[in-house]
Amino acid sequence: xxxxxxxAFEAIEKSFGAVRALRGVSFELRAGExxxxxGENGAGKSTLIKVATGAHAPDAGHxxxxxxxxxxxxxxxxxxxxxxxxYQQPALFPDLTVAENLALRLEPPQLARRVDRAGRRRRAAExxxxxxxxxxxxxxxxxxxxxxxxxxxIASALGAGARIVIMDEPTASLTQREQVRLFxxxxxxxxxxxxxxxxxxxxxxxFELADRVTxxxxxxxxxxxxxxxxxxxxxxxxxxxxxxxxxxPPPLGPVGDTVLELRAVGCRAAGVRDxxxxxxxxxxxxxxxxxxxxxxxxxxxxxxxxPADAGEILLGGRSVTIDxxxxxxxxxLAYVPEDRRRHGVVLELPVAQNITLAAHRTLFPxxxxxxxxxxxxxxxxxxxxxxxxxxxxxxVASLSGGNQQKVALARWLATAPRVLILDEPTQxxxxxxxxxxxxxIRELAARGLAVLLISSDLPEILGMSDRIGVMRGGTIADxxxxxxxxxxxxxxxxxxxxxxxA
Amino acid sequence: xxxxxxxxxGALRRHEVLLLLVLVVEWGLFYxxxxxxxxxxxxxxxxxLDRQFDVLRHSCEIGLLALALTPVILTAGIDLSxxxxxxxxxxxxxxLWHDAGxxxxxAAGLTLVAGALGGAVNAGLVAGLRLPxxxxxxxxxxLFRGLAEALTRGAVTYTDFPAxxxxxxxxxxxxxPTQAWVFLVAAAAIGVLVHRTVTGRAFRVxxxxxxxxxxxxxxxxxxxxxxxxxxxxxxAAAALIYTARIGQAKADAGTGYELYAITAVVxxxxxxxxxxxxxxxxxxxxxxxAVLKNGLAxxxxxIRLNAAEEMAGLLTGALLLLALALGAxxxxxxxxx
Numbered sequence: 114x115x116x117x118x119x120x121a122f123e124a125i126e127k128s129f130g131a132v133r134a135l136r137g138v139s140f141e142l143r144a145g146e147x148x149x150x151x152g153e154n155g156a157g158k159s160t161l162i163k164v165a166t167g168a169h170a171p172d173a174g175h176x177x178x179x180x181x182x183x184x185x186x187x188x189x190x191x192x193x194x195x196x197x198x199x200y201q202q203p204a205l206f207p208d209l210t211v212a213e214n215l216a217l218r219l220e221p222p223q224l225a226r227r228v229d230r231a232g233r234r235r236r237a238a239e240x241x242x243x244x245x246x247x248x249x250x251x252x253x254x255x256x257x258x259x260x261x262x263x264x265x266x267i268a269s270a271l272g273a274g275a276r277i278v279i280m281d282e283p284t285a286s287l288t289q290r291e292q293v294r295l296f297x298x299x300x301x302x303x304x305x306x307x308x309x310x311x312x313x314x315x316x317x318x319x320f321e322l323a324d325r326v327t328x329x330x331x332x333x334x335x336x337x338x339x340x341x342x343x344x345x346x347x348x349x350x351x352x353x354x355x356x357x358x359x360x361x362p363p364p365l366g367p368v369g370d371t372v373l374e375l376r377a378v379g380c381r382a383a384g385v386r387d388x389x390x391x392x393x394x395x396x397x398x399x400x401x402x403x404x405x406x407x408x409x410x411x412x413x414x415x416x417x418x419x420p421a422d423a424g425e426i427l428l429g430g431r432s433v434t435i436d437x438x439x440x441x442x443x444x445x446l447a448y449v450p451e452d453r454r455r456h457g458v459v460l461e462l463p464v465a466q467n468i469t470l471a472a473h474r475t476l477f478p479x480x481x482x483x484x485x486x487x488x489x490x491x492x493x494x495x496x497x498x499x500x501x502x503x504x505x506x507x508x509v510a511s512l513s514g515g516n517q518q519k520v521a522l523a524r525w526l527a528t529a530p531r532v533l534i535l536d537e538p539t540q541x542x543x544x545x546x547x548x549x550x551x552x553x554i555r556e557l558a559a560r561g562l563a564v565l566l567i568s569s570d571l572p573e574i575l576g577m578s579d580r581i582g583v584m585r586g587g588t589i590a591d592x593x594x595x596x597x598x599x600x601x602x603x604x605x606x607x608x609x610x611x612x613x614x615a
Numbered sequence: 616x617x618x619x620x621x622x623x624x625g626a627l628r629r630h631e632v633l634l635l636l637v638l639v640v641e642w643g644l645f646y647x648x649x650x651x652x653x654x655x656x657x658x659x660x661x662x663x664l665d666r667q668f669d670v671l672r673h674s675c676e677i678g679l680l681a682l683a684l685t686p687v688i689l690t691a692g693i694d695l696s697x698x699x700x701x702x703x704x705x706x707x708x709x710x711l712w713h714d715a716g717x718x719x720x721x722a723a724g725l726t727l728v729a730g731a732l733g734g735a736v737n738a739g740l741v742a743g744l745r746l747p748x749x750x751x752x753x754x755x756x757x758l759f760r761g762l763a764e765a766l767t768r769g770a771v772t773y774t775d776f777p778a779x780x781x782x783x784x785x786x787x788x789x790x791x792p793t794q795a796w797v798f799l800v801a802a803a804a805i806g807v808l809v810h811r812t813v814t815g816r817a818f819r820v821x822x823x824x825x826x827x828x829x830x831x832x833x834x835x836x837x838x839x840x841x842x843x844x845x846x847x848x849x850x851a852a853a854a855l856i857y858t859a860r861i862g863q864a865k866a867d868a869g870t871g872y873e874l875y876a877i878t879a880v881v882x883x884x885x886x887x888x889x890x891x892x893x894x895x896x897x898x899x900x901x902x903x904x905a906v907l908k909n910g911l912a913x914x915x916x917x918i919r920l921n922a923a924e925e926m927a928g929l930l931t932g933a934l935l936l937l938a939l940a941l942g943a944x945x946x947x948x949x950x951x952x
Contacts, residue, residue, distance in 0.1 A: 418829070442832035456830040461823045461890055470820065470831045473813040480813045524831070 117180045119144050119308040120165070120196070120277050125174035127160055134160040136332045137174065142277060142308040147299060149311045149319045149340065152329035153352055153571060153603070158312055161329070162279055165310070166198050167191035178277075197270030198279040203262035207255035211265055212237035214254055218269045240268040243305075244298045260291035267298055271305075278302060279310045284318060296322055314403055316345055316609050328352055345609050346600070353571065353599035361576030362552050366559035368579060369394035371430075373532045373563055375415075378424035383410040384587045388424070392532065392563040397554060399578030399595075400567045402606050407587035408567045409451055412534045415565075416448040417441040428531065442471060447525035449518075451536040451567075457521035458509045465491035465505035467520050472527040494523035499549060515546025522553065533557060534565040539573060551577060571599055630884030630942060634899040637934070641903060645910030661913040668792050672784075672860065674905035675794040676701070676853045676869065678898070680876035681883070682798075682805045683849035685897045686842040688880055689809065689818040691825070691889025692741060692748035694843060697850040697876060699759035700733045701869030704854035706763045709773030709864035719780045727851045733759060734847020735840075742839035756873070763866035773864040784859025794856045801849060806894035814841055822889020878931060879904050882938050904931055 118141040127135040135157050142148050152158050163169040164176070167186040176183045178194045186194070205214045216233045237250035246264040254262060263283060270278055280299070284292050299309060299322060311323060319326060323340040328351045335351050371391045379386040385407050392398045400408045413419045415426070417435040425432055428444050435441045441448070450456040458467050468491045469476055476486055491505040498519040502512055509520055518538060525533065535554070539547040554577060558564050568574050574581055581593045583605035591605040650662030660666065680697045687694045707729045711722035733755070740751040783793050809815040817838040820828045828835050853872075858864045883900030885892025907930055912923040 438829055438832045439834060448830070450830055455824065456827055459820055459824045459827045459831075462820065466816065470816075470833070473816070473833075477813050482811055482813060482816060 118142055118177070119179060121177040122161070122164070123175040123177060125161070125164055125171045125176075127164060127169060127171050134332050135164070135171070138329065138332070138334045140327050140334060140337070142310060144276070144306050144308055145303055146324040147303055147309045147311050147322050149313065149323035149326045150329065151312075151319065151326055151348070151352060153569075156329040156352075157332040158329055159281075160332075162198065162281060162310070162312070165191070165277075165279060166196060192273060195274055195276040196279070197273060197275035197277070198281065199263060199266045199270065199283055200281055203259070203266045205254045205262055205265060208253065210251050210253055211241070211248055211257075212250035214265060215240065215250075215269050215272060219272045236272070237268070240272045241265075243301070244268055244271060245301050246298065258291070260295060263295065264298065267302070271302070271307075276307050277310070278307055279312075281312045282314065283311075284313060284315065292318075314607060316348060316607055319348075320345075345604075349600045349603050349607070349609070353603050361573075362555045364397075364558065364579065365555050366395050366561075368396045369561060372428065373415075373565075374427040374430075376425040376427070378414060378421050378426060380410070380414045380419050380421050380423070382422075383407075383414055383419040385410050385414050385421075386423075386587050388414075388589050390582055390589055390592070392565055394531075394561045394563055395558050396579045397558050397564045397566055397577050399574040399581040400565060400584060401571065401574045401581055401602050402584035402590075404569065406584040406606065408584050409536055410587065411584065412448055412450075412536050412565070412567060415441070415532075415534060416446060442528060445529075445531035446534070447471075447528055447530035447532065448534045449521050449525055449536060449538060451540070453514070453517055453521055453541075458517050458524070460510035461508055463506045464495070464500070464502050464509055464512070464520055467509050468494050468505075468523045468527055471524050475528070490527060494527070498523055498553065513546070515542040515550070518542055518546065518550065519553075522550070526557070530562065532563045532565065534567070536567045537569065538566070539568070539570065571602060574602065575599060630938075631893065631896050631899060633941065634883065634896065634903060634938070638899060638903050638906065641906050641910065645906065645913060649910055649913035651915060661910050666909070666913065668787070670905050670909045671795050672792045673909060674901055675792075675798045676857045676860075677872055677875045677879065678798050678901040678905075679801055679849050679853040679856070680869075680872055681879040681897050681901050682801055682894065683846040683853075684873075684876050684880050685805065685883075685885055685892060685894055686809055686815070686818050687748070687846050688877075688885050688887060689822050689889055689892050690839060690842050691822040692839070692842065693752060693877070693887075694737060694748065694846045695752040695873050696733070696737060696755035696759055697846055697853075698869045698871060698873035699756050699763070700730060700847055700850040701854045701857060701872060702866055703733065703759040703763040703766075704730050704851040705858050705864040705868040706766050706773075706866055708855060708858060709771075710766065712776070713773045719777055723780075723855055726855060727848055730851020730854070731844050731848045733850070734844040737847065738840040738843035741843060742836040760866070760870075763868075767866045769866060771865070773858075774862060776858070776862060781859050781862055784856055784861070794860065797852065797856060801852065802894065802898055805845075805849075808845075809894050814838060818842060819890050822886070822891075875904065878935055882935050884938075884942070903934065907931060907934070 121141040123139055124137045125135050126137055138157065138161060150158050150161065160169060164171050167188040167190060170185060176186055206217070212233045215237045234250045241248050241250065244264060244267050246268065248261060248264060254265065257265070283295060302309060313319060320340060325337055326340050326343060326348070327337040328335040330352060371393050373392040375388050375390045378388045388411060402408050410419070414421050415435065417437045417440055420436045426435060427433070433444050435444060454460060459470070465487050469487050476490065477483055488505055494500065495502060495505060500516050500519045500523070502516060509517055512520065539550055542550065554564060554566065566574070566577055575597070579595045581595060581597055581602060582589050583591045583593060583602055585606060585608050590608065593601055593605065645661040650658060650660040653659050680701070683697060684694055704726050708722055708726040711717045711725055712719055717725070737752055737755055740746045741748045786793055788796060809818065817828065817833050820831070820833060821835065821838060854868065857868055879900040880897050881887055882903060883892070883896035883898070885896060908927040911917050911927050917923050917926060
């Protein structure tokens with residue numbers, strides 16, 4: 114093992130607007146090691162990878178490759194420096210063969226040159242053999258499985274002389290057997306002296322494969338450890354490990370009767386299965402889980418966007434069928450969606466029209482618009498939620514993210530719902546508006562609303578929830594009390610703890 | 616003074632105000648160059664009341680189609696089939712009256728139903744199956760015209776309608792051409808629908824944010840269906856007026872009208888991407904095109920060249936492109952300012 118690291122980040126900083134995605138991250142990758150990069154959603158892993166591939170230029174800090182400090186890096190020069198990234202979704206041409214795809218990546222572009230088919234095949238076969246892949250070079254890529262395509266990507270990385278290979282959740286869509294094969298390939302690469310940056314949420318993989326682990330938290334490195342000297346519990350503590358401060362407002366009222374009950378609810382199309390859950394009046398039920406755990410999908414099932422095809426949904430003790438957002442609305446469900454700009458508000462419409470949009474039926478009997486009623490209601494919400502706008506007639510596009518979110522929230526409260534589903538309500542919202550939204554959630558709960566709070570912000574889940582439902586693989590993995598600690602939630606989300614009682 | 620200036624700038628940004636100015640200029644030019652005194656000392660040409668009524672008469676059918684298209688385009692949809700449906704409805708009306716021997720009133724009523732059914736075909740495919748409106752109505756554009764041709768074997772023309780029916784297209788009532796009253800009532804009704812009802816609001820929301828409309832619990836399918844069925848019904852009304860005006864019903868009635876109507880709607884400031892637009896704007900768009908087309912035919916130099924049709928087409932195209940360019944510049948100015 115050489116003493117000069119293949120790749121080193123030195124105090125890398127990167128901000129997007131007001132968000133500091135990376136705050137001085139240092140990290141080094143040695144030749145012949147698998148170095149795992151771990152962290153919660155939004156800890157800064159993807160940003161760091163994009164800095165390494167040249168997709169993002171860091172605001173401050175240096176990249177050192179093979180002992181040479183680089184002034185700048187773009188995707189083309191990253192390739193020259195031997196950096197290759199294997200994404201979850203391989204980007205190959207489906208109509209071309211494996212050999213042709215490899216040739217496209219590896220041969221210098223030249224006009225009017227005879228195509229050396231035999232040579233291409235020979236080289237492809239050699240590369241595939243080097244990574245231990247039993248693939249025929251003349252196979253069309255469209256006929257290959259996802260993991261086989263990943264192997265082609267790896268072969269291409271190797272053919273390009275990549276010494277630094279980044280793998281971003283490569284096993285996300287693999288079966289157990291395919292995973293074993295991929296691990297063999299990774300080990301082959303390691304023995305050949307390459308350095309591999311390996312990103313995964315699955316802790317068992319980390320322990321099986323990684324030599325060292327670097328943990329990111331809130332855009333900063335918490336430390337680099339030798340994987341073999343670390344226990345699962347320690348790892349989780351490092352990932353979560355922040356002090357909980359009491360920024361969150363306390364509950365204001367008691368919890369009442371069950372309003373919403375799910376009995377083994379599932380939807381094949383949405384990938385949601387066997388969800389059983391109750392939410393009571395005045396309760397905030399937090400829904401935690403990793404990205405892709407099925408939280409937004411569950412909200413879509415409840416709100417009729419992707420109607421349930423299994424199980425039973427009860428509202429106030431009565432079994433109901435929710436086959437569209439319209440019926441959900443009629444049953445007193447409200448959903449403030451995650452993608453605010455596309456789904457939550459209509460940017461071009463004025464604030465007032467956005468606020469009344471879901472409550473047409475009650476506000477405008479007979480279908481006649483009543484501008485007086487509209488202005489009055491909008492005025493009330495603007496005052497009550499402290500929405501900062503030039504006026505009720507200003508288009509929502511002219512508002513800040515936090516104020517747009519308040520408009521989305523006002524739209525649904527105007528329908529006087531019984532159940533309020535909030536999907537990432539404070540994502541992309543500044544700190545001030547975030548606090549106001551938290552206070553509003555408490556107020557609404559105190560008035561007897563049943564609140565389902567989906568959030569990837571773990572402190573928010575812990576600070577706001579009366580109970581915490583943890584989702585994993587499209588179902589509720591565990592329901593924890595609101596007093597649960599961060600590592601417990603994280604462990605349930607990652608699937609390392611034993612199955613808890615639901 | 617400054618406030619007056621700001622007010623003026625604000626007003627000029629409104630598409631309708633600009634279009635109204637264009638219309639006034641157009642009208643003034645034609646009044647000036649298109650009005651002449653003939654050898655016997657009688658005023659002829661653009662400046663006469665008869666000519667003005669002619670403009671009105673000629674703009675009713677395309678005007679009705681433009682009104683019908685306004686809600687459809689507000690939803691970010693399109694209906695290319697309205698001209699063909701006009702032809703089909705004219706033929707259906709002729710057959711019901713002539714071949715089936717129905718009274719004119721009943722035949723007209725059933726023709727409106729036929730138009731609604733034609734619109735319902737579009738509605739079913741667009742709202743029900745969520746197929747792209749451009750392709751769906753391109754299909755029905757050929758289908759409806761083809762049906763009209765098939766029903767008449769491309770040869771039959773229905774004529775000799777009773778005077779009571781022709782009154783609708785050739786006479787005056789309360790001082791105005793009869794069909795102008797139909798047009799005005801349709802304009803008022805569609806104006807109210809678009810600007811004063813939740814359905815009209817839903818048209819816009821669908822145009823701005825189709826996914827957002829669903830997430831807000833709006834009745835997306837029903838709203839789309841209303842727009843297309845209404846378009847079909849109004850196309851049938853236009854067919855009746857067309858038949859009454861020229862006194863005959865045949866399969867090629869209204870050929871190419873859909874393009875004139877779309878031009879009028881877009882010229883009137885309705886965004887082809889949906890959401891933005893107004894019924895008054897459409898009315899102004901219709902008027903601008905109608906005045907241009909009829910006015911040119913009154914200018915002696917144009918008459919001598921025998922090129923009124925061609926020049927009208929050319930100038931309409933130029934006007935549309937100019938309006939679009941001005942609109943784009945106005946939008947850009949708004950973003951900066």
